[in-house]
Amino acid sequence: MSDTIAVDKAEALVTEKIEELLSGYDPSMEPQEFWGRQYDLGLAWVQYPEGFGGLGVSPKYQGLVQRRIAAAGAPTWNREVNLLGIGMGAGVISAHGTDEQMRMWLRPMFTTEDMWCQLFSEPGAGSDLANLSAKAVRDGDEWIVNGQKVWTTLAHIAKWGMLPVRTDPDVPKHKGITYFIVDMEAEGVDVRPFYQITGEAEFNEVFFDDVRIPDAYRLDEVGAGWRVSMTTLMNERVAIGSRSLPRGSGSIKDAMKAWKEYDHDDPALRDQLTRYWAEWEALRLTVERANQMRKAGVPGPEGSTGKLAWADLNKAITAFTVELMDWDGTLYPGGYVLHRPTEFEGEGTPQRNFLRARANSIEGGTSEIMRNILGERVLGLPGEPRVDKDLPWKEVPRG
Amino acid sequence: MSDTIAVDKAEALVTEKIEELLSGYDPSMEPQEFWGRQYDLGLAWVQYPEGFGGLGVSPKYQGLVQRRIAAAGAPTWNREVNLLGIGMGAGVISAHGTDEQMRMWLRPMFTTEDMWCQLFSEPGAGSDLANLSAKAVRDGDEWIVNGQKVWTTLAHIAKWGMLPVRTDPDVPKHKGITYFIVDMEAEGVDVRPFYQITGEAEFNEVFFDDVRIPDAYRLDEVGAGWRVSMTTLMNERVAIGSRSLPRGSGSIKDAMKAWKEYDHDDPALRDQLTRYWAEWEALRLTVERANQMRKAGVPGPEGSTGKLAWADLNKAITAFTVELMDWDGTLYPGGYVLHRPTEFEGEGTPQRNFLRARANSIEGGTSEIMRNILGERVLGLPGEPRVDKDLPWKEVPRG
């Protein structure tokens, strides 16, 4: 009974704040200004405490907020603009940061004034992230960072970066990592474009040369960086695997379009296309089911399969789409132009999407790593014998 | 030059012996009698020494022998009758046995008077054959064997069995194995049928209860059993992977037949069937190429892929054949009858072949083991960390 009253009260509170937000909305308002108000009213993340963009109520009300804002025609796309911040950074900072850190970083992140990036992978630490070798050495109230990161999305326009580095090479690899937030404009940070097979440099290499980071920018304890990194990755993978799409959208849409545009009628190709349609729809329904179960508080195995299934299927469907184009699939309209996009690149030609999809089973955790995680954490299968787990990091074989 | 002369001489010798064999052949002769003469003339395995069924010449002349015998209408099917003996046992005995042992076992094996079986797998030692726990303890000039073997083909009609057992549990597992030839009629040998998913008991379980084996029946040194077992397995796998078949024969023939019999015309099914036909033909050509290269003395990677490729493809094609039968594929004409065949069962209904094919990727080395072998021995990839290799056998974890 008292629960019901609490629920009613929370809903009333959220509704009141929404009214307040929307009553002050004016279509000519800059989106950033609107998002600032949304934050200040506690409607950025309703589950966060008051004063930090939230109202301290159940996260389920966030859906209501988003629907109402969208219905009013007010801007909702800050998450897409600052995905690495809002999609991943916010969760990590709220879980591991101090009040002061939350105060400093959350608001400008939410308004997209400060863009964020994630500095995890290194040339020698891909799937084996814990093997990272970029290092930080303490110097009074500061840390001095040296090393190299790769595959950093949008690093060239980011203000802040999430940066796990090695602070103790003498302990086993998972234990000697500390997690910092680095000012990407600091001296010694060098961001260089990293071109992919499409010719785009969606990613960057980032070099750190005696970069100084205040100790106040450290998240959680010294040596706790692995745990913090895991929070970040988990958020990323759930985010990739739980994108809810309408039926027939995404890459299957391109395939259906190519089928019609190229006027196909071969039943063998039709069967293959239908198979992809069915697999895509089953994936979509699984994401939908997982999201429902997650919201209902009874998450099951269906919640962890999305990223893996999506990667393989998206690769296959984009490849098939180009196949449906026959000779036209051998073209690359516009040719390869090495360039550096300033935001997440949208969809392109089928050929470009086909090439871009090759990374789906690598980025955000390779499909091999995802299968390990599903096998071990969800199915409860034992891990492999590890040669690297208990050795001091500096003694682990590296080829 | 002298090589050419030697070759001519060898060919002349072989031809002379063949003439002698065939001039004495009479269609009313019992096959076993004919095979005895073939053996005595050195035409069983021409490369073996004289007196052991051979003439000490290049094995390439065996093809000539077989062709001439077949052309004369004389019997050639002893290999099929006693496959485990002639196909595997002979090679092992000739490589690891003493002259005395060869004299005792080879002739009755070749004539099929003595059937052979292979006692390798155990309930706890399948892929991990070296983990076997059937044991032999020395007692003067004899050994006393206890333990259980499984998946023993035709054990119920075999006179002799190839039997690796543990003779030293205190050394690492590969080092404590000794290889015996056991008389299957000896006291304490109990052969029981082991029914498969088809209802047939093509295989047996064999129990050893204080079975005595003379030390004279030991092949090679005490503790050398792993090496001897490997020779046996290698022969088996090459045998499975190098069967040369005419185009369109084997399981693809059943599939083509079902396509016509069920009057199909769906181009999607046609495409799938054609794909299987193409893969089967590419496999067939690869076996042919491998056999040619092997004979030419330049064996390449193509020689080791046959077993793996065949297993997966045969499984897929037999399954597809049943699919082509639609509702008829849901029938099992005659029903399941638990029975014990007395020779290698030929082909059956498509449904039976479909079920039987499930074992292809398990028997004679699972496809997982075959991929390990290809990866490590052919491609040169490193092995996995091993937890069981250097421990005394008795200390290896067994779940």
Place this chain on the structure above:
Amino acid sequence: MADTPRVTFALTEEQEMLRQTTRQFLEDRVPPTFVREMAESKTGFDSALWQSGAELGWHSLAIPEEYGGAGYTFAELSVVLEEMGRSLFPGPFVSTVVMAANAILIGGSDLQKKDLLPGIALGETVMTLALFEGPRGAGVGDIAMVAGRDGDAWVLDGVKLHVLFGEVAGTIITAANTPGGLSFFLVPADADGLSVEHVDTLDATRKQATVTFSGVRLGDKALLGEEGSAGPVLDQVLRLTSVALALEQVGGAQWCLQTAVEHAQTRFQFGRAIGSFQAIKHRLADMMVSVEHAKSAAYHAARVVDDSGEMLIAAPLAKSVASEAYLTAASDTIQVLGGTGFTWEHDTHLYFKRAKSTSLMFGGVHHQRRLLADAIGL
């Protein structure tokens, strides 16, 4: 395409309880030993089990209260079907409760519903549908038998194949072409001129019979609903059957996954549990993914059975996706179990045969995808 219906996947508390009691009952009463007994028996039918199921309410779940049912929906029935698939439940449940009951419910007159459905709900009746005359039996177009007219009587001559549990059905609903179109006839098992012959099946837990009509004479009352009305009814019944089989497949596939995982956790080779090897671990992860996808497609279908437009998509989607998931799961479970999985003694082969057999019934995956392609406008 119309808007995609959004269904609620979570089970209600009541449905969750139904799952628990069903699973518990099946574990107690339908263990593998019993399944094997039924497989080895000629009819594959145990009347005591049949009656117990009816007492638990399984038969009446999706039958409206006015016809003696409990008035729940297909969503409740779907819970039972999934659990039946998990336990390889033997017997004419699908043919009676899904196929015959829905043929009557959709195609029968009100009188026929009142007359026939209570018997099904109570577990007093076993029925089946005798539809196809050749191996390619998946739809209305595959039925060629003609019902002739002789005075006041309809006369049936012909052979119907692959009739599920034809030997134990008290009433066989068959389909034949009349001047008015395709018509359903209710044929009592003891009708003159009717003979039912056992055939051996790949999946011995699901029996089939060949039903021969030799001048079987029937009155107009034997017509189910109007003459010529059977076509669209059969379409609907076959879609419901596909969904029912998909739910069974999901249950069976989960048994396979669980069995393979448990084996991989406990079987040691090379000093390690074999589930620690990536070859096994990744195969099982992939199996889980496809089982989850099959679940989603089948659960979705079970919740849209009343949406005839959506069912054109949902039914073939569910059957095709669940068929492939189950086939792969069963086949891979044999592989993970190694030799053990290939023995008669281990239960996996029962599931494997069920998987193959179910995938072929009422149109295999290629047929399902043709239906789906039509529905999505390809």
Place this chain on the structure above:
Amino acid sequence: MADTPRVTFALTEEQEMLRQTTRQFLEDRVPPTFVREMAESKTGFDSALWQSGAELGWHSLAIPEEYGGAGYTFAELSVVLEEMGRSLFPGPFVSTVVMAANAILIGGSDLQKKDLLPGIALGETVMTLALFEGPRGAGVGDIAMVAGRDGDAWVLDGVKLHVLFGEVAGTIITAANTPGGLSFFLVPADADGLSVEHVDTLDATRKQATVTFSGVRLGDKALLGEEGSAGPVLDQVLRLTSVALALEQVGGAQWCLQTAVEHAQTRFQFGRAIGSFQAIKHRLADMMVSVEHAKSAAYHAARVVDDSGEMLIAAPLAKSVASEAYLTAASDTIQVLGGTGFTWEHDTHLYFKRAKSTSLMFGGVHHQRRLLADAIGL
């Protein structure tokens, strides 16, 4: 079906030597840096390299001695094609030496052969075929262009797409329908009314052009062989082209396998070479199997080019099997290499693009399997 021809797979000593020298030359002269240079250039053609290849005898291998060639067989040429695939050889070799040369050899008059083939054998000539007018270009039926008659002249109007290296060809052999049937015309690149336009390609190492004919007037001498004779010639040329591409694919797939294996041996993660993980090891073992199968199919085809019945099977078999092997090998190599394989900097993407692009040219795998199905009587 006739008896299956048994070919000899082993290379002769001479062929083995040809392989060594070809590989060595390509390693020296066509390193990845050069391939990239060609990819970035507009024409993708380097005349010095072209001339060197001709001096090594590549161009003349399969041309009879009477027409200025070396009089070897396709088996010798196949060695060069495989090595070219391995090095991503850029330039109009296939279009000139396989396509145009064989169109002339099979379809031309003796005079035309004497006139044109020596130039190809010597490396003086670059030619190509302009065949198709839409994306579905795989056979005679895909050619709709009509050659009109105006007095003594043939007049060509129309647009030919996907002309390989059309920008650098001195002579373009095009196909058009005349009253007598499909005919080949030899069109000099500088003919009035002819325009050649660059198009950007997925595989930038293999250039394409759009060739537009605007009232191009040609005399009877421009006819290759008899009027109306081009159909069966083209069939043969396309089969030879499929075999040539399959050999290239085999070479490329082997590069991928070798690259992935080397990476797996030397890249460490979790304290181990990644090739020690079964996920990687087994993928590479499977890659090896499919590459070996592709080799067998392509080598077989290269040895039966003169057996027109067997070629109906061997050519589509080779192209379909090799296409799938190369696509999988290239795609899996990216996966094994991880992020590195996705970079512009690493060469794998060049092979990946070649693999995809080649598989689509002159009919993708589905088309090849249709041809094969026809040939085996399905």
